[in-house]
Amino acid sequence: MKIDTESTRKAIRDFEINSAESLEQFRLTFISRKGKVAELFSKMGTIAADERAEAGKVLNELKNEAQARFDEAKQKLEASVTSVRTATDDITLQPPVRPVGSFHPLTLTLEEIKKVFFRLGFSIAEGPEIEDDFHNFTSLNFPPEHPARDMQDTFYIHKDENSIDNDLLLRTHTSPVQIRKMLEQRPPIRSIMPGRVYRNESVTYKSYFLFHQVEALYVDKNVNFAELKETLVMLAEMVFNRKVKYRLRPSFFPFTEPSLEMDIWWEQPGKEGRWLEILGAGMVHPNVLRSVDIDPEVYSGFALGMGVERMASLRYGIEDIRIFYDNDIRFLEQFQ
Ligand code: PHE
Numbered sequence: 001m002k003i004d005t006e007s008t009r010k011a012i013r014d015f016e017i018n019s020a021e022s023l024e025q026f027r028l029t030f031i032s033r034k035g036k037v038a039e040l041f042s043k044m045g046t047i048a049a050d051e052r053a054e055a056g057k058v059l060n061e062l063k064n065e066a067q068a069r070f071d072e073a074k075q076k077l078e079a080s081v082t083s084v085r086t087a088t089d090d091i092t093l094q095p096p097v098r099p100v101g102s103f104h105p106l107t108l109t110l111e112e113i114k115k116v117f118f119r120l121g122f123s124i125a126e127g128p129e130i131e132d133d134f135h136n137f138t139s140l141n142f143p144p145e146h147p148a149r150d151m152q153d154t155f156y157i158h159k160d161e162n163s164i165d166n167d168l169l170l171r172t173h174t175s176p177v178q179i180r181k182m183l184e185q186r187p188p189i190r191s192i193m194p195g196r197v198y199r200n201e202s203v204t205y206k207s208y209f210l211f212h213q214v215e216a217l218y219v220d221k222n223v224n225f226a227e228l229k230e231t232l233v234m235l236a237e238m239v240f241n242r243k244v245k246y247r248l249r250p251s252f253f254p255f256t257e258p259s260l261e262m263d264i265w266w267e268q269p270g271k272e273g274r275w276l277e278i279l280g281a282g283m284v285h286p287n288v289l290r291s292v293d294i295d296p297e298v299y300s301g302f303a304l305g306m307g308v309e310r311m312a313s314l315r316y317g318i319e320d321i322r323i324f325y326d327n328d329i330r331f332l333e334q335f336q
Helices: 006-015 020-031 034-047 049-081 105-120 148-153 173-184 225-242 284-290 308-316 321-325 331-335
Strands: 130-132 157-158 162-168 187-197 210-222 246-253 256-266 273-282 302-308
Touching: 006 020, 006 034, 034 049, 049 308, 105 162, 105 187, 105 210, 105 225, 105 302, 105 308, 148 157, 173 187, 173 225, 173 284, 173 308, 210 225, 210 308, 225 246, 225 256, 225 273, 225 302, 225 308, 246 273, 273 284, 302 308, 308 321
Parallel strands: none
Antiparallel strands: 130 162, 157 162, 187 210, 210 302, 246 256, 256 273, 273 302
8 A cells, every 4th residue: 555645745835834823733733643744654554565665765754844844934933923022021111221421530620620711711722742842841931951841751752763852742731832822822812721741750649651731821911910819719619619728839830930839728538638739820921921922011921730630639539540541431430
């Protein structure tokens, strides 16, 4: 006797599978132990011995075809199920929260400083980080061999391996932007100069080879010391968001005369209060005005400069300057 596999093969191919239920129906009908294929296998005993091997091969092919059809249909169904909303989905669930970036504490501090000066009618001036000796030192009244140049350890730029070009350098302060501003615009000048500066200092918790300064310059007729003092106090109170106890100490900068440093009284719970220096300032030196062709008999001005890292450290209680440049997300995230 022969086994008819053709009608079963056709049934396997034509069976419509479009749901989990019909898939299960297919399995029961063809693949399960009581299914069509098993039933055909059970008829093997009725087959003549010399035809059995051939019949076995045909049946095995049929069995594999049914299994393949099942596997493929199952995979297709599973893929489509994930994109179909089922009754058990909770559509009131909040979507996952996307992390929002934060501003760097130096940026936040700089913004606060800018606000003070925008209120007073200052605008922003910028200059290059690679400067020349004229803008960084000479025009600011640093005489050629004057020890004042040693106040700021300078990175000079090498022309080639053997020579150091003493004319190009990384600016050591933002004061050269004062010079650029005064060369480009006649008084009245009211500008602030924020920017990055470089000094050849070792890296420790309190010093780094680069940092940021903001400088302010006001030049006009009759600019006086009282206006400088007013500006300093307003600046300190706005940046630290409270009344401050301060003192102005005589100091020295080649480009200002008289010069001063401003200290504020700093108290922290559990620690003894102390004076902390926050900035340098002074009346623009007549030699500086002369170097940019502004007549010091007609005009006067004040200048002040501060370190942004210093201000930010005090604002946020940061004791190690290096953390500003680590880009450690755990630090930065705290400034949302
Ligand atoms: N340029 C000075 C410094 O880097 C700071 C300063 C600026 C002092 C303006 C007085 C006036 O130390």
